[in-house]
Structure formats: C-alpha cells, structure tokens
Amino acid sequence: MDSGPAGKVTISDLARRLGISKASVSYALNGQPGVSESTRARVLALAGELGWYPSSSARALSQSRTEAVGIVLYRDPEQIGEEPFYMSVLAGIEAVLGAHDMNLLLRIMDPRTVAGPQRRDLAVYERWAGEGRVDGIILFDLVRDDPRPAVLDRFRMPYVRLGAGIDTPPGPRNSNLTVSQALGAATVVDALHERGHRRIAFVSGPVGLVHEEVKTAEILAHAARLGMTVALSSSDYSADDGGLATIALMAGLVPGAPEFPTAIIYGNDLMAIGGLQALGRLNLSVPGQVSVVSWDDSILCRLSSPGIAAIARNVPELGRNSAQLLLELIAGHAPRNLEAAPGVLSVRESLGRNTF
Amino acid sequence: MDSGPAGKVTISDLARRLGISKASVSYALNGQPGVSESTRARVLALAGELGWYPSSSARALSQSRTEAVGIVLYRDPEQIGEEPFYMSVLAGIEAVLGAHDMNLLLRIMDPRTVAGPQRRDLAVYERWAGEGRVDGIILFDLVRDDPRPAVLDRFRMPYVRLGAGIDTPPGPRNSNLTVSQALGAATVVDALHERGHRRIAFVSGPVGLVHEEVKTAEILAHAARLGMTVALSSSDYSADDGGLATIALMAGLVPGAPEFPTAIIYGNDLMAIGGLQALGRLNLSVPGQVSVVSWDDSILCRLSSPGIAAIARNVPELGRNSAQLLLELIAGHAPRNLEAAPGVLSVRESLGRNTF
C-alpha cells in the first residue's frame, strides 16, 4: 500500500529496517529453511509493504538462470504475418512458459536482407548462448546439416528441435519433438488414391528444410507402393511463388493427358492458396480437373473458395509439447524425444474424384 | 578458433592471462579510453581467441540496463494466430530492435482463463517492472481508464502506447504512436456516401478498447455531417462473433426498408469475414444488397470471395515507429508523440453501389 519506490527496494533495505542479516531475508523470501517462522512473516510483510521485487539481473547472475527461453524466426516477416502457423505455435509455447513464470525472448529476422552465404541468425544464437541470455532455445525450421546445434552444443545450451524427423536421436543436452511425415504422407496419398487419382504432384516448401525433404520422400514412397506417380516441384512457402511453381508444373500439359497431374499437394497453406489462384488463371477447374490439398490447415484453407482440403495438425499442442521438453531439459532432466500426434485430413471442396 | 569453453570465459580470465587488471580489460573491450592501443589489441585478440562474451546478467546488474523490451499480448491466442496484424506489427518492431541489438520479451496471455474481475496481464507488467527485467514496454490494445500506465509509472518504466488517440499527451516517461481514426472514418464513410449509401452499420471490436470507441465516435460524426445514419453493434474481433453481431443487426430487416443498412463496416478483418458468411446465410448478397468494408486489410480480405474492401494501413511501419519511440525513451530522450500515416482504402468487390 505504499506510494511507490523512489528507487529500487533491495534485500539490504529490508535487512536494515528489520535489523537482521541479508541472508535471513533471502532465506525468508525464498521459502528456504534457516529462519524462524516469525522472522519469515515479518520479512514477507515488509517486502509486501515496500513493494519489493527480486532483481532479475542479480538473481540471474548469482544463479546462472535467466528464466528466459529463446526463439529465432528466420523467415520473411511478411510471410510470417500471413501464415497462422507461427503465432499458433508461439501461443502454445507461451501457455506452458507462462505457467512456469518463464519468459520468451523472440527474434524475427528477415533472411532476404542477407549479404553473404552465411545465415545471419547464427550470430544471434551464438550471442544468446555466449552471453548466457537464455536458459534454453527452441529450434524451428530445421535444415539438412543444420549448423545451429553445433553452436549451441559448444556453449552447452539446452535446446529442443521442433519438427525433427522421427529418427533424430536426442543429444546430451537436447530433446526433439518429432513429427512422423510418413503418417501424413500416407493419409493424403491414400485419400487421393481412393478418389481415383493416379498421377499427382507435390509442391514442397524450400529445398533444404528437413521436414520438406522428408515429406517428399514419404510421398514418393507411399505413392510408389500404390502404383501412383508423382511430379515434384518446390517453392518458398509464399502464395505468389506457390502460384509460379504451379504454373511451371502444369504449363503446356493437356488435361487428361497421361502426364497431367490430377491432384496437387502443397507443403503449406499459403502455397496452396497461390496454387489455387494459378490453376484458375490456367483455366483449370478445382476440383473438376485438379484436386488440391494443403499439408497444413488454417483459416486460409477454410476461407478459400473452394475450401482447401488439408492435413490438420494441432499446432498449439506442438508448441506446448516443445516448451515442455525444453523446461524438462532446463530443470536438468534427461533428454527425450516426443512424437507429435499425426494430422488428420480435413476434407473440403478442393478434394474431388479424378474424372479423367 | 578454440574448441569451446569448458565453462564461461570471464574478464578475470582475460586479465589473468594477459597479466593486467580487470579494469583495463573492461575498458579495452568496451572501446573506452583508458588503455593503450597495444593493450587494447592484445585484449581483443585474446577475447576473440577464447570466445569471450559479456555476461548479460552481470552487465545488466552493473548497468541497470537489460537490453530487452517487453510486450504482453492479452488476447485469445487462437485469434492472434488468425489475425495477421499481430505478427506483422511484431515483425516491424523486431526489425528496429534487432538493428539495435535489443531483445524482445513476449508474453501471450489468454484472457479467457480469467477468474476474477482483474486483468491478469497487470501482474506481468508489475513483475517485469519490479524485477527490472526489461528497459521499456510497448502497450497494445489500450482501453478506457487503462490501468497499465499507472503501474508502469510507479516503477518509472518507459513505455509507448501503440494506437493512442491523437489527443493523448506524452507523459514524463512515455511516448505515443497516435492514430487518427478521424481520417480512417472519413475515408470509409466518404467511400460509402459516394456510392449512394445513406444508412450504414458499424460492427466495432470490444467495447472499452479506446480505438474502437474512437472509431465509433468518428464514424457517427462524419456520417452525421453527410446526413447518413449509423446502426451500431460490437463484437469480440472473432469471425464467429462478427457473424453473430451481423445476424443480430440484420435479422428481421427487409432489404430496401428504410431501417435496412446497405453497408456494414467492421472493426477488423476477422469480423468482416464472419460477417460476410453470416450475410450469405441470411441470403443477402454482397455487394448486391449489402456492401462490406473492413477497417484493417490483410490476406484474409484479399482471399475472401468476394474480396473485402478494406482500410489498408502500413502495419509493420506501426511496429517500427513504436519501437523507435521506445528506444528513444530508453536512451533518455524526451517523450514525444508520432502520428501514424493514415490508411488508404483498398477497393474490392465487397464494396458496391447502393441499389435501393
């Protein structure tokens, strides 16, 4: 009920005013043994009265714990804004972190403002780790030969890989939230096969992203088992480029011809949206002549007309699980992998029977 | 080029190995005067070799600067994921913060898990300020009699209000990024008036949000000047609730009747989307019988069919400007207000002539 500090209230202030030592104050405030209950009560009362808060820097310095977790989003900010995935997974992460009074340090970096061949985000990871600014890190968008784990390992910084392949082993200081792309691939390819599609196409996200490469491999494998053929293309996850990839894929092909894909799978929702528009420009009807399926569901797929069928994953749950894994690591528990629940197919108008 | 620290390298390590004092090392590392150039060079070389990084906690403790800025998003996480506004403004903020090596501390809190009448986010602001965890804060979603400024003022924590009314004065330790809703209201109401609309409706966001209240007042004022009438409703920014508000607004009204609004303005894109679907369910054609305009533009408005006309603001710029204002405050400059550029109307199919 005081009118506010004219400067920070410290445990020294509390100790002085109570005529006891800083140590006793600290024990009392932290619920540690070593003080009588009456002393503890007096300390807590005065702390409340004076509006004492522990200095996070002082605590971090003496405990080597910052109570913060870091995430770097290395993606075109414009895309990040349009793709609901990121905010949803962040919200899931935050729900768990907040419940444990942990803070999220977020960095959004635009890869396009790059000069050299080096990823600019590496410097941020190195700095955060070197400065001891965070207690752990969650890694998004893993790529083949990802350079980030080595940097973090060097500093003994705990981390979780979100969306690692199911065969990724946990390390000495890192767990993985694994995603089985095989199940997703089977779901979507089966759905197309059932509807009579025999020649399909897959427009993946950026080459190099592990989960996109695995998706591609799994789609190829599952389609081959069912005697289907797959045309491949890749794009940068944006709607515009997804449209371009679609045009490159379909240009010059005659509907009904043997090499004409009767269904296209897109690696994310934005590319599916762009693809849908491109198909319209090519005068191809969806789903009349071409079916469209997105690998991720979102409001965009629901809003589109026709609505876009999609593999729906529980994205906030992805976030919650990875945060949980990281908190365990930070608490000193043994690393472990956790497998994310597979997505289910949301059937919408863009998915139809092959009519050829 | 070392193989990595088996523990943190400190300035004491550097001082010992070079046979000089910690003070000299510190001066050398920070580009301060007080060391010879040759000593400085030796220190920098060794620091590089050993992979030294300053401890952020130690620095924060001795400088009372955390190099972090805080933001609390107190909104339904699901909505946040769907609405591109938040990620876009965060990306803009990050662009400026990152360029100044500042970090963003983000908290996403779900207001629905509330128990009492008190806003749960207040505790986070108080804690961040009390613990000295951030150097400044950006406030989103200002409400009437917003309790947050008082909390921050009490701790002398610098802050910027994003989207304050143009008449909000800067305080001793806070600047404002103001938005002129009058210009937006004039733009949209004029556009409707020109197209022959005389009775319109406005579905605002949550009552209590300052910018929604101001939007309402400005729309009413401008419409009155033009001899138009306005029916009012409010909703919670979600698509579903925007649909419900629309139904409540239009139910029982006969197209063409004097009290039938021929155009509806929505406070954000999600409500406009939901409203559009609701109008469809009411068998009202857009823009044949009702025109629709959203106060914020996004990919959702572009994707919708019919496309939704919208007031397009430069959202990342909003973020960049507010971050800039906050960095100035943190650097000790005088508070000031900055007025955001007014939005321009993106005309799309949902905006048509009044046919009654």
Added chain:
DNA sequence: CTGAAAGCGCTTACAG
C-alpha cells in the same frame, strides 16, 4: 596509461 577497490543485488556455504 594502469591497478586496486567498491558496487550492482542477489545466493549460499560456513561459523556461531
């Protein structure tokens, strides 16, 4: 130009 020392606000063995 350089070093010894105090201080930032906490935590944590270590003696009484």
Added chain:
DNA sequence: CTGAAAGCGCTTACAG
C-alpha cells in the same frame, strides 16, 4: 535459528 563473508561477472570512479 542467525550473521558475517565470499562470490556471480561486470562497470566505474579513484589513486598512482
């Protein structure tokens, strides 16, 4: 149960 002291890793007057 309580206090005096050292330490976390920096910065910054203050003497030489």
